[in-house]
Amino acid sequence: MTVTDEYLSNNADYAAEFSGPLPLPPSRNVAVLACMDARLDVYRILGLKDGEAHVIRNAGGVVTDDEIRSLAISQRLLGTKEIILIHHTDCGMLTFSDDDFKRGIQDEIGIKPTWSAEAFPDLEEDVRQSLRRIENNPFVTKTESLRGFVFDVATGKLNEVTAS
Amino acid sequence: MTVTDEYLSNNADYAAEFSGPLPLPPSRNVAVLACMDARLDVYRILGLKDGEAHVIRNAGGVVTDDEIRSLAISQRLLGTKEIILIHHTDCGMLTFSDDDFKRGIQDEIGIKPTWSAEAFPDLEEDVRQSLRRIENNPFVTKTESLRGFVFDVATGKLNEVTAS
Structure with missing residues (x-):
């Protein structure tokens, strides 16, 4: 039995309590871009409720063409206007x-x-x-708020990074 | 006041209850790649606990060079061996x-x-x-389990997609 099988069993419990569906566009017009790190439960860290915000994640929480693609789709087709960037302490990207x-x-x-x-x-x-x-980037044109943070994996707190 | 400010206020509540830090490597050796859709609270859908699995997300949950980069880092540096792919019904990527x-x-x-x-x-x-x-892809070489699913936004259930 793989871990995937265990998680599928968890999903059966989730579906048993599920009340849906919600609308497709994020109701709070926010897109979050965060590191893939296993300790970052982005929904809990920000208190996101289902359906409120897009969540984009990758190794480091960095911006490459694929994050620009996701942000452009998020803003142009689904109406997001605020962007929250999240890196974190003790990140693997610092180690190589x-x-x-x-x-x-x-x-x-x-x-x-x-x-x-x-x-x-x-x-x-x-x-x-x-x-x-x-x-x-010329393709992300609808941003009304853009702020970046470092999540502290020891305290659970987001600390803002000033622009310069 | 932006939505970002509201979420920062939520984070203060999160940090007040936080017990950390956990180790860096994902304890269950799993990487999840899912769509950025706001209705996919991946930790709840799979019953993931903090620190168990990498979570990679983008528009559609598709595989481009950046997801290969994240998966290669996840496997080579942090020991993940299982990959779970999640698309979902009512996806924006179907609409254009x-x-x-x-x-x-x-x-x-x-x-x-x-x-x-x-x-x-x-x-x-x-x-x-x-x-x-x-x-x-030649760069993702440590995979022991690779399975793909469609999350049903009406029922909360993951339905597996067979390989061919």
Whole structure:
């Protein structure tokens, strides 16, 4: 029995108590972009209720073309206007370099990825990098509020990163 | 006052009850890749506890280079071995075409994105597409279980999509 099977059993309990469906567009017009880290239960951290906000997540909570794609769809088709960025302390992205990560893959399989791994040495600097990538991208045009935070995995608190 | 401010107020309540920190590597060795849809509270849908699984999310729950980047980091650096893909009924990605979406952007700002919007006309077909993109990618090499599901936003239930 895999962990996936256990989670499917949990889902049966969830469905038994479920009351839906809710409308498709996020009711609070918010998009959250956060790290994939297992300790970030974004709905609890922000007190999000079902149907309120889009939640986009990846390794690091960084901004690449795919997050721009998601944000553009979120804003243009589903009406979100606020963006919340969340990095966090004790992040795996602080523990390696792009060069070493890609060398490890090349040594294993003989092919080096063409993409960047997006590792970073400083949390606040990378939140600012993400803020700037969004501010300077031409395809994310409906933003009325854009703010970045570092989630502290020891305290549960979001600490804001100022823009510069 | 923005919605972001309201959510920060919620976070103060969360931090007041918080007991951490947990270790960095996902304790159940699972990575979930799901749509960003506001109705998908992935932790509740699967019964995930804090620290158990990476959660990657984007518009559609599709697989592009950035999801491969996240999955490669998840597996190679943090030891995940199972992957759970989640699309859902009533998805926004069913409601438009890449051509129309990109034309809308070009008409507004004069620049057409070089990336694909990844809209799709059929949910199960796109889950299979995502399964195949992972199976055929050389950089995601540690997978021991890979399964895809459609979450029903009316019932709360995950329905598995068979591979072919």
